[in-house]
Amino acid sequence: DRIARRQDREFSEFRKRLKNTEQFKVTGGVFDDATFAALYKLVQDGYIEAIGGPISTGKEADVFEALAPEDETVAIKVYRINASDFRQMRDYLEGDPRFENIRGDKKRVVLAWVKKEYGNLLRAKKAGVRVPDPIAVQRNVLVMEYLGDETRAAPTLDDADLGNPETAYEVVREYIRRLYDAGLVHGDLSEYNLVVDDGELVVIDVGQAVTVHHPNSEEFLRRDCRNVANFFAREGVDADGDDLYDYVVSE
Ligand code: ATP
Ligand code: MN
Numbered sequence: 001d002r003i004a005r006r007q008d009r010e011f012s013e014f015r016k017r018l019k020n021t022e023q024f025k026v027t028g029g030v031f032d033d034a035t036f037a038a039l040y041k042l043v044q045d046g047y048i049e050a051i052g053g054p055i056s057t058g059k060e061a062d063v064f065e066a067l068a069p070e071d072e073t074v075a076i077k078v079y080r081i082n083a084s085d086f087r088q089m090r091d092y093l094e095g096d097p098r099f100e101n102i103r104g105d106k107k108r109v110v111l112a113w114v115k116k117e118y119g120n121l122l123r124a125k126k127a128g129v130r131v132p133d134p135i136a137v138q139r140n141v142l143v144m145e146y147l148g149d150e151t152r153a154a155p156t157l158d159d160a161d162l163g164n165p166e167t168a169y170e171v172v173r174e175y176i177r178r179l180y181d182a183g184l185v186h187g188d189l190s191e192y193n194l195v196v197d198d199g200e201l202v203v204i205d206v207g208q209a210v211t212v213h214h215p216n217s218e219e220f221l222r223r224d225c226r227n228v229a230n231f232f233a234r235e236g237v238d239a240d241g242d243d244l245y246d247y248v249v250s251e
Contacts, residue, residue: 035078038139047136047143055153065146075132079140081110089113095214114142117207120184127182129175130202147197160196165235171201172228177248184209185217189224191231
């Protein structure tokens with residue numbers, strides 16, 4: 001019918017508009033039809049108005065700036081369904097009571113993953129851990145608060161001006177403990193998944209975070225603690241992975 005035809009036309013206009021912007025020349029137009037449709041739905045729903053430059057290009061997902069209504073900037077993380085290592089992703093969904101029945105194909109696993117990242121952001125935020133505010137999920141696209149300023153995205157901890165490393169270590173220690181108290185283990189925590197936004201430490205990339213029910217959650221927590229403690233030890237802090245672990249799990 002006419003409405004459907006008009007929607008088709010609007011969609012292909014949107015797609016053309018996206019495809020002609022600079023960043024798609026850079027990324028080589030990596031988005032498939034379904035991803036364009038998800039982005040378009042986010043535009044229709046009023047979460048984004050236009051896609052800006054790429055912030056990061058990863059193996060499984062790309063992160064872009066996007067313009068939101070009222071001149072706000074948001075960040076969008078776009079997962080690539082085909083490039084994703086979904087077997088490993090599926091392992092990370094194991095034992096999570098929220099995603100008990102996700103077996104099946106790659107697509108379903110990746111889509112569950114994006115919802116999991118959104119859910120984890122929400123749970124971390126409620127637990128008092130500074131993370132990007134989750135805003136929306138549409139299929140393989142996560143919309144979240146943008147960290148950074150007009151000139152650039154917030155740097156990761158390895159690149160940031162730390163200020164006082166002792167204080168920073170204490171903050172990260174508290175974050176890990178709060179996450180754990182809320183039943184979550186990050187699972188990939190290191191100086192590369194912490195950013196410094198306007199002097200504030202922010203935990204990012206919580207897609208793989210598992211609940212404490214996961215069979216490997218203890219091992220993941222030990223690894224997170226080791227990564228973080230080793231980084232801060234290199235910065236001159238008296239930090240040790242085992243001590244950090246004991247602190248996190250202690251009553
Ligand atoms: P990688 O494999 O590089 O770790 P990833 O797929 O795990 O990438 P993230 O770690 O979530 O994805 O994000 C990649 C990079 O994008 C981050 O290191 C950070 O620099 C930037 N980034 C992520 N989220 C945001 C955000 N909300 N605001 C600003 N920059 C962000
Ligand atoms: Mn990351």
